[in-house]
Amino acid sequence: MSNLPSEPEFEQAYKELYYTLENSTLFKKNPEYRTALKVISIPERVIQFRVIWEDDNGDLQVNRGYRVQFNSALGPYKGGLRLHPSVNLSILKFLGFEQIFKNALTGLMMGGGKGGSDFDPKGKSDNEIRRFCVAFMRELARYIGADTDVPAGDIGVGGREIGYMFGAYRRERNKFTGVLTGKGLHWGGSLIRPEATGYGLVYYVGHMLQYAGVADGWKNKRVSISGSGNVAQYAALKVIELGGKVVSLSDSKGALIATGEEGVTPEDIAAIAELKLNRGSLSDYDHKDNVKYLEGVRPWIHVGKVDIALPSATQNEVSKEEAEALVAAGCKFIAEGSNMGCTLEAIEVFENERREKKADAIWYAPGKAANCGGVAVSGLEMSQNSQRLAWTKEEVDNKLKDIMKTAFFLGLNTAKEYVEATEGEYPSLVAGSNIAGFVKVARAMKETGDWWDNQLNKEAADAEVTSDSGFAA
Numbered sequence: 001m002s003n004l005p006s007e008p009e010f011e012q013a014y015k016e017l018y019y020t021l022e023n024s025t026l027f028k029k030n031p032e033y034r035t036a037l038k039v040i041s042i043p044e045r046v047i048q049f050r051v052i053w054e055d056d057n058g059d060l061q062v063n064r065g066y067r068v069q070f071n072s073a074l075g076p077y078k079g080g081l082r083l084h085p086s087v088n089l090s091i092l093k094f095l096g097f098e099q100i101f102k103n104a105l106t107g108l109m110m111g112g113g114k115g116g117s118d119f120d121p122k123g124k125s126d127n128e129i130r131r132f133c134v135a136f137m138r139e140l141a142r143y144i145g146a147d148t149d150v151p152a153g154d155i156g157v158g159g160r161e162i163g164y165m166f167g168a169y170r171r172e173r174n175k176f177t178g179v180l181t182g183k184g185l186h187w188g189g190s191l192i193r194p195e196a197t198g199y200g201l202v203y204y205v206g207h208m209l210q211y212a213g214v215a216d217g218w219k220n221k222r223v224s225i226s227g228s229g230n231v232a233q234y235a236a237l238k239v240i241e242l243g244g245k246v247v248s249l250s251d252s253k254g255a256l257i258a259t260g261e262e263g264v265t266p267e268d269i270a271a272i273a274e275l276k277l278n279r280g281s282l283s284d285y286d287h288k289d290n291v292k293y294l295e296g297v298r299p300w301i302h303v304g305k306v307d308i309a310l311p312s313a314t315q316n317e318v319s320k321e322e323a324e325a326l327v328a329a330g331c332k333f334i335a336e337g338s339n340m341g342c343t344l345e346a347i348e349v350f351e352n353e354r355r356e357k358k359a360d361a362i363w364y365a366p367g368k369a370a371n372c373g374g375v376a377v378s379g380l381e382m383s384q385n386s387q388r389l390a391w392t393k394e395e396v397d398n399k400l401k402d403i404m405k406t407a408f409f410l411g412l413n414t415a416k417e418y419v420e421a422t423e424g425e426y427p428s429l430v431a432g433s434n435i436a437g438f439v440k441v442a443r444a445m446k447e448t449g450d451w452w453d454n455q456l457n458k459e460a461a462d463a464e465v466t467s468d469s470g471f472a473a
Contacts, residue, residue, distance in 0.1 A: 007090035009315065013097045013340060014041055016347070016366075020431040021438065024418040032453035036442035039451040043096065045069040046089070047143050051117055053135040056125055065136055067115035069149055070096035073444040076147055077113030078103055078375060078382075080154030083161070085120040092116060094315070095154075098339050099375070101437025102368040105407040108379035113149055115140070121156045122279050133164035141169050146177040146385070152378045153182040155229070155314070158277075159194075178385025181378035185390075190381035192396040193374075198234025199397070200373015201310060201337045202242065203404040208333055208363055211412070212426070219243035222263075224303045224331075226250045227313030228282060231337045231371065233273050235310055240266060247306060248299035250313060251282045255299040262290045301325040312337030312371075320345035327353055327362055336367035347430060358424035369407045369433040376403040410436045 018037070021027060027034055047067040055061050066089060069077045079099040082092070092114045100112030119132055144151060153162055162182045169179050183189035192199070202218075209217050221244045225232050228249045236246045240263075247258040249272065258264060268291065275285055287293060294302060300309065300322040306329050311317050317338060318326075323346035326334065334350060336342060342350070342364070350364035380399055384390055391399075408429075415421075415432025445451055 007093060009090045009094035009340075010097060011090075012316075012344060013094040016340070016344060016430070017097075017101070017434050017438065020428075020434040024431055024435055025420065026418050026435055026439070029418075033439070033442055035453055036445060036451050037438075040071060040100070040438070040441060040445065041097070043068050043070045043093065044072060046093075047115075047140075048089070049139045051119070051132065051136045051139060053128075053132045055128055055131075061132075063117050063119040063132070065115075065117045065139055066092050067140060067143055067149070067151075068092045068096040068113055069143070070112045070114070071100045071441060071445075072111035073441050073448065073450060074104060075109035075111050076145075077149035078110035078152070078378065079112055079114040080116075080152045081157045081161075081165075082114070082116035082154040083119050083121050083156030084116070085118050087116045087118045091315075095339055098368050100441055101434065102372045103375055103379075104437040104440040105369055105410060105433060106372050106376040106379060106403050107406050108376060108403075110150075110375065110379050110382075113151075114154075115151055116154065116157075119156075121161075126160075129161065130164045133161050134168040137165040137168035138172055140165075141172045144169075144179055146179050146382070150178065150378075150382060151180055152375070158182075158230075159184060178382050181381040183381070188381075188385050190377055190384055190396060191391070191393040192400060193377050193381060194230055195234040195238075196377035196400060197231045197337065197371050197374030198236070198312070199238050200376065200400055200404045201231065201235050201312070201335060201370050202238040203373070203401050204365065204370045204408055205308065205310070205333060205335045206242075207405060207408040208335070208365060208429075212332075212359070212363065217242065220245065221307040222247050222303075222305060223308045223310060224248045224299050224306045224326075225310045225312055225337075226255075226299055226317055226341075227311075227338065228256075228272050228276055229313075231374070232310075232312040233269050233276075235312055235337055236264060236269055237266060240264075244308070247303045249282070250297075250299050251276075252313075253281050253283050254293055254295045255297050255302065256282055256285070256287065256291045256293055257299060257302050258290060259292050260290055264291060298322065303329070305329055306331050307333070309334040310337050311341035313341070314338055315340040316343050318342040318346045320349055322346065323349040331362055333363050333365075335365035335370035337371050339367045339371070341367055351428060351430070354426055354428065355422075358422075359426070361426065363426045364430060365411075366430045366433055368437060369411050369429060372407050373400055373404055376400060407433070414439075
C-alpha cells in the first residue's frame with residue numbers, strides 16, 4: 001500500500017485484528033478467510049464533502065465532512081458522527097473498521113460505518129452549531145436512510161446536535177424515519193440510550209468478575225475511569241450503585257484523582273455533567289477535598305492501588321508505560337469504554353501478563369466487545385422506530401444486559417476454540433472477540449457473494465466434472 005498516504009490509526013486497528021487472527025488457529029482451520037480479510041479491510045464506500053456554513057458574524061466558514069460506509073453485510077451501516085478538529089479519514093476508517101466487528105458482537109443486524117467533520121463545537125454558539133449541523137446534514141442526507149445507513153452521536157455530537165441534524169434530514173427528504181439514533185424521547189428516541197455505553201461496560205466487566213470467581217463483584221473495588229463524557233459519567237454512576245469506588249475521571253486537560261476513601265461522588269458526577277454540557281473543562285470544576293485536580297496528566301499512574309481500570313475517553317489513552325504502571329498497582333481487570341483505548345504495546349503488556357501469571361494476571365477486554373452497549377441500544381432504537389413503539393426503561397435495560405452477556409461469552413468461547421492456551425490461563429478476550437466478529441461478518445459476505453475462494457470453487461468444479469463423467473460412462 002506504498003502508493004497510499006499513511007493512515008496510522010486505521011493501520012493500528014487493522015494490525016490488532018490481523019495479529020490476533022494470525023496467532024490463532026483460524027487461518028489453519030479456514031485458510032480461505034485470508035481472502036475475506038483482504039476484502040473486509042477496504043471500505044465499501046468513502047464519502048467526503050465540504051460543509052459551508054455561516055458564523056455569528058455572517059462570515060463564511062468551511063469544513064470537511066465524511067462518511068465511511070465500511071461494511072453492510074449484516075445490515076445498514078451503523079456508527080456515530082464525530083465533530084472534533086482531529087477528525088480525518090484515518091481516524092474515521094479506524095472507527096468504522098472497529099464498528100463492523102463491534103456491531104457483529106451485539107447479535108443485532110447492523111453493518112459498520114463512521115462519519116463526522118473536523119468542525120470544532122467548542123467555543124461555538126448554539127446558533128453556529130445549528131447552522132453547521134443543518135449544512136452538514138444537507139450534504140449527508142443523500143447517502144443515508146433507515147435501511148441504508150443510520151448514524152448516531154459520538155464525540156461532539158449529543159442530543160442537541162442529533163436534533164438539529166434529524167430536523168434537517170426530515171425537511172430535506174420529506175420523511176420521518178429512524179435515520180439517526182440518539183434522538184429525543186418525545187420524537188423516536190430510546191430510554192437508556194445516553195447511559196447505554198457506560199452501563200454496558202459495567203455489565204460486561206461484571207461477567208469478567210463472575211468468571212474469575214470474584215464473589216463480591218464490584219463491592220469495594222477501586223475503579224479508575226478516564227474521560228468525563230457520557231460513557232465515563234454513566235459507568236461511574238453504575239459502579240457506585242453496585243458498591244464500587246471511583247477513584248478518577250479525566251479530560252483532555254487533566255485528571256481528577258480521589259484523595260480519600262470516599263472517592264468521586266454522584267454529586268461530583270452531576271456537577272461535571274453540567275460543566276461538560278456547557279463545554280467546560282475539569283480544570284473549571286470547583287471540587288471538594290475528596291478529589292484533587294492534576295493538570296496535563298492521565299490518571300493511570302496517579303491513582304495508586306486500583307482493582308479495575310476503565311479507559312473511557314478516546315483512542316490510545318493507555319500507553320505501554322501506563323499499562324505497566326496499572327499492573328504494578330495491582331489492577332486485575334481492564335476494559336475499554338473508548339474505542340482502541342489501549343495502544344498495541346499496552347495490549348501486549350496485558351496479554352503477556354495473562355499468559356505468564358494466569359489467574360493472578362490482569363485480564364483485558366477490548367472496546368469492540370466491552371463498549372458495544374451504546375450501539376446495541378442504538379440498534380434497539382432502530383427496532384422501536386421500525387415498529388413505531390417505545391419500550392420501557394426496564395425492557396431496554398434487560399435487553400442491554402442480555403446483549404452484553406452474549407458479547408462476553410461469544411468472545412470467551414471463541415477464544416477457547418481458536419486460541420491455544422495453557423491450563424489456568426484466562427481466555428484472550430481480545431482474540432476471541434476479534435475472531436468471533438470477523439467470522440460472523442466474513443461468513444455473511446461469502447454467502448452474499450462479496451468474496452469467494454478460487455481453490456474451493458476449483459475443487460467443487462472438479463467434483464462436478466467427475467460426477468458427470470461417471471454418469472456419462
